[in-house]
Amino acid sequence: xxxxxxxxxxxxxxxxxxxxxxxxxxxxxxxxxxxxxxxxxxxxxxxxxxxxxxxxxxxxxxxxxxxxxxxxxxxxxxxxxxxxxxxxxxxxxxxxxxxxxxxxxxxxxxxxxxxxxxxxxxxxxxxxxxxxxxxxxxxxxxxxxxxxxxxxxxxxxxxxxxxxxxxxxxxxxxxxxxxxxxxxxxxxxxxxxxxxxxxxxxxxxxxxxxxxxxxxxxxxxxxxxxxxxxxxxxxxxxxxxxxxxxxxxxxxxxxxxxxxxxxxxxxxxxxxxxxxxxxxxxxxxxxxxxxxxxxxxxxxxxxxxxxxxxxxxxxxxxxxxxxxxxxxxxxxxxxxxxxxxxxxx
Amino acid sequence: xxxxxxxxxxxxxxxxxxxxxxxxxxxxxxxxxxxxxxxxxxxxxxxxxxxxxxxxxxxxxxxxxxxxxxxxxxxxxxxxxxxxxxxxxxxxxxxxxxxxxxxxxxxxxxxxxxxxxxxxxxxxxxxxxxxxxxxxxxxxxxxxxxxxxxxxxxxxxxxxxxxxxxxxxxxxxxxxxxxxxxxxxxxxxxxxxxxxxxxxxxxxxxxxxxxxxxxxxxxxxxxxxxxxxxxxxxxxxxxxxxxxxxxxxxxxxxxxxxxxxxxxxxxxxxxxxxxxxxxxxxxxxxxxxxxxxxxxxxxxxxxxxxxxxxxxxxxxxxxxxxxxxxxxxxxxxxxxxxxxxxxxx
Numbered sequence: 001x002x003x004x005x006x007x008x009x010x011x012x013x014x015x016x017x018x019x020x021x022x023x024x025x026x027x028x029x030x031x032x033x034x035x036x037x038x039x040x041x042x043x044x045x046x047x048x049x050x051x052x053x054x055x056x057x058x059x060x061x062x063x064x065x066x067x068x069x070x071x072x073x074x075x076x077x078x079x080x081x082x083x084x085x086x087x088x089x090x091x092x093x094x095x096x097x098x099x100x101x102x103x104x105x106x107x108x109x110x111x112x113x114x115x116x117x118x119x120x121x122x123x124x125x126x127x128x129x130x131x132x133x134x135x136x137x138x139x140x141x142x143x144x145x146x147x148x149x150x151x152x153x154x155x156x157x158x159x160x161x162x163x164x165x166x167x168x169x170x171x172x173x174x175x176x177x178x179x180x181x182x183x184x185x186x187x188x189x190x191x192x193x194x195x196x197x198x199x200x201x202x203x204x205x206x207x208x209x210x211x212x213x214x215x216x217x218x219x220x221x222x223x224x225x226x227x228x229x230x231x232x233x234x235x236x237x238x239x240x241x242x243x244x245x246x247x248x249x250x251x252x253x254x255x256x257x258x259x260x261x262x263x264x265x266x267x268x269x270x271x272x273x274x275x276x277x278x279x280x281x282x283x284x285x286x287x288x289x290x291x292x293x294x295x296x297x298x299x300x301x302x303x304x305x306x307x308x309x310x311x312x313x314x315x316x317x318x319x320x321x322x323x324x325x326x327x328x329x330x331x332x333x334x335x336x337x338x339x340x341x342x343x344x345x
Numbered sequence: 346x347x348x349x350x351x352x353x354x355x356x357x358x359x360x361x362x363x364x365x366x367x368x369x370x371x372x373x374x375x376x377x378x379x380x381x382x383x384x385x386x387x388x389x390x391x392x393x394x395x396x397x398x399x400x401x402x403x404x405x406x407x408x409x410x411x412x413x414x415x416x417x418x419x420x421x422x423x424x425x426x427x428x429x430x431x432x433x434x435x436x437x438x439x440x441x442x443x444x445x446x447x448x449x450x451x452x453x454x455x456x457x458x459x460x461x462x463x464x465x466x467x468x469x470x471x472x473x474x475x476x477x478x479x480x481x482x483x484x485x486x487x488x489x490x491x492x493x494x495x496x497x498x499x500x501x502x503x504x505x506x507x508x509x510x511x512x513x514x515x516x517x518x519x520x521x522x523x524x525x526x527x528x529x530x531x532x533x534x535x536x537x538x539x540x541x542x543x544x545x546x547x548x549x550x551x552x553x554x555x556x557x558x559x560x561x562x563x564x565x566x567x568x569x570x571x572x573x574x575x576x577x578x579x580x581x582x583x584x585x586x587x588x589x590x591x592x593x594x595x596x597x598x599x600x601x602x603x604x605x606x607x608x609x610x611x612x613x614x615x616x617x618x619x620x621x622x623x624x625x626x627x628x629x630x631x632x633x634x635x636x637x638x639x640x641x642x643x644x645x646x647x648x649x650x651x652x653x654x655x656x657x658x659x660x661x662x663x664x665x666x667x668x669x670x671x672x673x674x675x676x677x678x679x680x681x682x683x684x685x686x687x688x689x690x
Contacts, residue, residue, distance in 0.1 A: 070464060078432055079631070084424045091450060100464050103448035105436060119415060119445050123468045231635045264635040286424070290576045290609040292637045 011054045020048035034321045071313060072120035072128040073101040076108045076156075076195075080229045080257050081285040082302050083131075086155075089306025090129065097314050099126075106133045108195055108228070110141030117147065125149065127317045129309055132156045134195030150316035154309040155300070156199050164316060164324045166309040168300040170200050173331035174207035177252045177280045177298055180333055182215055184340050186250035186278050190223030190241065192262060193234055194254030201226065201254055204282070208252060223248055227258060234261025242269040242277075249277055250339075256281035256288050256297055263291070263338065279338040293337035300331050356399045365393035374666060381666050416658060417465035417473040418446040421453045421501075425574045425602050426630040427647050428476075431500075434651025435474065442659050446474075453478045453540055453573070455486030462492065470494065472662045474654055477501045479540035495661035499654040500645070501544050509661060509669045511654040513645040515545050518676035519552035522597045522625045522643055525678055527560055529685050531595035531623055535568030535586065537607060538579055539599030546571065546599055549627070553597060568593055572603060579606025587614040587622075594622055595684075601626035601633050601642050608636070608683065624683040638682035645676050 017027040022041060029037050030045040037045075048054070073090060075083055087103070094101055104120060106113040110133045120128060128151035133141055138160035152164045174191075181189055191208045194201030209219040223241065227233040234253060241247060242265055253259035259281030263273050271277050274293050281288060284299035308327055316322065335341050362372040367386060374382050375390040382390075393399070418435060420428055432448070439446055449465060451458040455478045465473060473496040478486055483505035497509045519536075526534055536553045539546030554564040568586065572578040579598060586592060587610055598604035604626030608618050616622050619638050626633060629644035653672055661667065680686050 068468070070468065078423065079429045081426060081429075084426075087423055087450060091452075100449065100461060102465075102468070103450070104445065105432060105448070107436070116445060120447075123413070123415065123447070231632050235635055260632055260635050264637065264639075267637055287576050287605055287632070290580055290605050292609065292612055294609075 011052045013054070015052055016045065016048045016054050019052055020044040029321060032319075034319070036321045067126050067317075068124045069098050070100050070102060070123075070125045071317075072117070072125045073103045074106060074113060074116060074120070074128060074130040074132075075103055076106055076131050076133050077229060078105055080255060080283075081287065082229075082255060082257070082283040082300075085285065085302035086131075086306040089303030089308075090310040092303070093307045093310035093314065099314065101129075108133045108135075110134075110136045113141040121147070121149065127151055127313045129154055129313050132158045134199075134201075135197040137161075150313060150320050152309050152313045152316065155305060159199070162324055164312055164326070166305060166312055166327045167329070168200075168305065168331050169328050170203035170331075171207040173282065173298040173300065173333075174204040174252070175211050176331065176333040177282075178208055178211040180296070180335070180339060181250040181252070181278055181280065182211075184250070184278055187217055188246070188248045189217065189219070189250045189252065190248040191219060191252050192223065192225065192241070192254060193227040193229070193237060193258035195228065196226040198226075198254075204252075204254065220248075223251075227254075229255045229257050231257050231261040231264075234258030235265050236261070238262040238265035239269075242266055242271055247271070247277065251277060251279050253279065253281045256283045256285045256295055259295055259297070259338070260287070260291060263293070263295070273338050274340040278340045280333075281338075284334050288334070288336070291338075296336045296339035296341065297334050298331050299334050301329055305329060356397045358399070360397055361390065361393045361399050364397055365389040377664070379664060379666050412471050412662075413469045414443050415445050415447060415468075415470045416662075417462070417470045418448045419451060419458060419461060419465070419473060419475040419477075420448055421451055421476050421478050422574060423450055425600060425628075426632060427574075427600060427602070427628040427645075430630065430647035431476075431651040434648030434653075435655040437648070438652045438655035438659065444471075444659065451478045453480075455479075455481045458486040466492065466494065472496055472658045474499055474658050477503045479544075479546075480542040482506075495658060495665050497654050497658045497661065500650060504544070507669055509657055509671070511650060511657055511672045512674070513545075513650065513676050514673050515548035515676075516552040518627065518643040518645065518678075519549040519597070520556050521676065521678040522627075523553055523556040525641070525680070525684060526595040526597070526623055526625065527556075529595075529623055532562055533591070533593045534562070534564070534595045534597065535593040536564060536597050537568065537570065537586070537599060538572040538574070538582060538603035540573065541571040543571075543599075549597075549599070565593075568596075572599075574600045574602050576602050576606040576609075579603030580610050581606070583607040583610035584614075587611055587616055592616070592622065596622060596624050598624065598626045601628045601630045601640055604640055604642070604683070605632070605636060608638070608640070618683050619685040623685045625678075626683075629679050633679070633681070636683075641681045641684035641686065642679050643676050644679050646674055650674060 017024045027045050030042050104116040113133045131154050136158045154166050191205045212219050225237050227237040281295050281297040284297040288295040288297045362369045372390050449461040458478045476499050481503045499511050536550045557564050570582050572582040626640050626642040629642040633640040633642045
């Protein structure tokens with residue numbers, strides 16, 4: 001039980017690093033076959049390993065990393081049915097990999113998000129998937145220097161944070177919606193709802209305005225009212241819109257949840273959806289198919305998006321040193337009744 | 346830095362317990378003002394405290410308990426919009442108490458639930474709120490002997506598990522729905538959907554059958570088809586129902602999510618909702634108001650239910666020794682269009 005003699009002492013990674021004249025971190029990267037280390041350095045470390053007879057124990061290395069097989073899933077608001085599909089996509093990838101997700105709900109509040117991220121970090125998670133609260137930035141809500149574990153941003157990029165990201169081409173989605181409505185003869189098109197500081201909302205609204213300008217129409221500022229992503233809020237804000245003297249002849253809603261409320265307000269005002277006012281949503285949530293009229297929607301492929309984000313996170317957990325990646329999925333317009341398809345004559 | 350003399354040694358809780366002739370645990374309960382300790386014992390401990398000059402340090406006691414101010418929230422399936430309201434109710438109570446919830450999604454799979462509960466227990470949570478997966482029992486899904494932290498069951502009791510519980514009076518809710526439909530002249534009433542082994546489904550269906558028997562009608566077994574709680578499943582299962590030669594003249598759906606799908610299938614079959622077939626849902630989710638026709642629904646007061654469950658859990662965390670409590674909330678029928686109100690003439 002007394003200390004072993006110096007000669008029989010096991011060679012450590014530190015010995016290898018010193019012998020090769022590199023840092024311990026660099027030696028570790030080489031042993032984990034990271035592509036980040038330049039070839040000459042790699043060779044020096046490999047030589048040191050051979051000369052000292054160092055044995056790299058993968059099992060012990062993995063134990064040292066103490067993986068909990070748990071990831072944090074930070075969500076901006078479960079009231080939006082988009083997240084049911086998104087989370088299902090995430091879990092579908094995590095499950096076969098033996099990972100479990102703990103969800104935390106920020107209610108689109110960046111301060112609360114910062115607190116939740118710090119709390120998750122205290123609970124031994126291996127990585128994080130973040131749908132950032134509107135208004136998040138490098139300063140508020142996502143403390144990048146504090147997040148010392150792999151993480152991926154999903155659906156909403158965060159200004160100033162160069163992290164891995166999976167999202168949708170919001171501009172392309174908005175253009176699809178405008179073009180389809182223009183094709184139906186709509187000319188007074190509103191872009192409606194969504195969180196005030198939301199990056200997705202700003203991208204989509206800008207693309208709608210651009211496309212309308214190209215067709216010599218304007219996006220009336222009165223028709224770009226922000227709102228939280230919920231049916232009740234959509235219904236409430238739409239009331240003022242539809243009771244104006246010159247209401248729009250088409251509405252692109254920031255999300256299906258908002259579109260459901262807009263459709264109800266239109267109906268209550270005696271404005272038939274699909275003829276006098278056409279409605280297109282975003283997200284293509286489960287209930288869009290069943291609603292009356294069924295909702296035409298820009299599918300952002302929520303489940304696929306969640307699945308790809310989870311894959312990217314699992315890859316980062318396996319190889320934290322790989323540089324941030326960005327994956328932007330193409331949206332798809334799913335045509336149903338609310339745009340007027342099958343109703344025009 | 347050497348040991349202090351015996352005389353100056355601080356009096357410990359163990360000293361108090363020995364002096365009073367009780368266990369350390371009992372002495373601790375008395376100091377925490379637990380109502381569980383009988384008056385004579387309480388007095389003996391209080392006397393010992395006074396005689397020995399013991400100082401009870403609440404701050405240190407709380408530190409010793411090492412609270413993480415995090416609770417686990419185990420949910421059967423986020424596809425059901427009921428949970429958006431439920432979780433909001435939970436968070437509304439947790440937030441001012443300085444608590445954060447980590448959600449885990451079981452997809453109504455008791456095995457997965459057991460795994461998630463074990464994982465949560467490994468992550469330093471102070472308590473758990475469980476909406477048990479259908480088919481959970483003392484043997485499967487909720488390992489009560491393994492759960493050594495305070496927990497509360499919500500909305501679904503678990504057979505054989507005597508834990509604190511907050512739920513709704515399912516039988517009363519079902520009776521309200523039947524009585525309202527009978528009042529509209531409906532005679533062929535179906536109870537539709539819900540998880541196969543779900544306790545709530547069984548309670549409601551039994552109450553519907555009883556009430557119908559009292560009014561000399563039967564609940565046709567063909568009209569009691571189970572289904573997962575989702576709009577797509579509701580729509581799918583309702584198709585067979587509405588295409589039968591003698592369809593029901595009213596449907597009570599196990600949840601609003603299912604009712605939305607049922608209404609769509611009725612519409613697709615050319616059966617007008619509210620006249621030829623009346624529909625009542627359960628849950629009164631946000632979108633019930635906005636749907637066309639708006640959905641009459643038995644409100645189980647999801648947000649209140651979540652809030653009360655969270656309060657009960659916080660109380661148990663503060664005083665884990667209090668015996669299990671049961672709180673059953675009265676549901677309320679929220680009358681809208683789908684039952685035919687405002688349409689009968």
